[in-house]
Amino acid sequence: MADDPRPEAAVFDTRPEAAVFDTRPEAAVFDTRPEAVVFDKDGTLLDFAPTWSDALCAAIEASAHSPADADEAARALGIDRSTGRFTPDSLFLVGPNDACDDLTRHLLDLPSYRRVLAERSSAGARPLPGAVELLEALAAVGVPMAVMTNDSEEMARTQLGGLGLLAHFTTVMGFDSGFGGKPGPAPLVEAARRLGVGPDRCLMVGDTGHDIDAGIAAGMRTALISADGDDLGLDPTIVVRRPDELLVHLT
Numbered sequence: 335m336a337d338d339p340r341p342e343a344a345v346f347d348t349r350p351e352a353a354v355f356d357t358r359p360e361a362a363v364f365d366t367r368p369e370a371v372v373f374d375k376d377g378t379l380l381d382f383a384p385t386w387s388d389a390l391c392a393a394i395e396a397s398a399h400s401p402a403d404a405d406e407a408a409r410a411l412g413i414d415r416s417t418g419r420f421t422p423d424s425l426f427l428v429g430p431n432d433a434c435d436d437l438t439r440h441l442l443d444l445p446s447y448r449r450v451l452a453e454r455s456s457a458g459a460r461p462l463p464g465a466v467e468l469l470e471a472l473a474a475v476g477v478p479m480a481v482m483t484n485d486s487e488e489m490a491r492t493q494l495g496g497l498g499l500l501a502h503f504t505t506v507m508g509f510d511s512g513f514g515g516k517p518g519p520a521p522l523v524e525a526a527r528r529l530g531v532g533p534d535r536c537l538m539v540g541d542t543g544h545d546i547d548a549g550i551a552a553g554m555r556t557a558l559i560s561a562d563g564d565d566l567g568l569d570p571t572i573v574v575r576r577p578d579e580l581l582v583h584l585t
């Protein structure tokens with residue numbers, strides 16, 4: 335070993351350029367580092383399908399006025415009850431909740447629908463892989479964080495509280511918190527105000543066009559969580575496959 339001028343050259347038969355010689359080009363994604371973060375909830379912090387699929391099927395079945403009404407409600411909300419899969423354009427996926435209610439109120443008993451949905455989704459809520467790691471790391475360095483979801487504020491508090499994540503957030507807002515839902519910019523502008531920074535210093539993190547469009551309209555930088563890395567035809571500042579991939583840009 336001592337006679338070999340470059341013993342390390344033989345360790346790898348091909349040089350692992352990305353891993354070893356990474357000079358953090360990703361740091362250049364933002365010209366100034368965002369100082370605060372606003373998160374969407376479903377599909378961004380929570381794993382959407384395990385949290386909602388069984389709960390929605392159970393809520394439709396428990397509250398439909400007839401089997402035909404259950405079928406129509408499932409179609410309107412965008413879920414295939416035989417597979418538990420959401421359709422790509424599912425209204426339930428992007429919300430807001432009041433739009434879902436308007437389409438289904440003649441098909442479902444809405445109070446029982448909401449009760450079963452709340453009970454089952456709270457019990458089934460699961461974090462998206464990488465979400466807890468990101469939240470804990472940002473909290474550790476004092477980055478202020480908010481949640482703005484098109485779900486209700488109460489449901490967001492229940493689910494995040496059940497997972498032990500609520501304390502990470504300065505504020506939690508829903509479509510019903512008084513500033514409307516996404517893609518309108520108003521709830522995000524208010525979230526930034528509560529975080530104590532201008533929108534231009536915030537990063538909006540989400541998984542749908544509603545999130546990215548609302549963030550851009552509010553004057554924020556935007557990050558799209560997309561498991562396959564596709565930008566979905568949107569114009570986010572950055573696309574990541576998992577929430578914790580943002581850590582390098584924020585700390």
Ligand SMILES: [Mg+2]
Nearest residue numbers: 374376377541
């Ligand atoms: Mg979402």
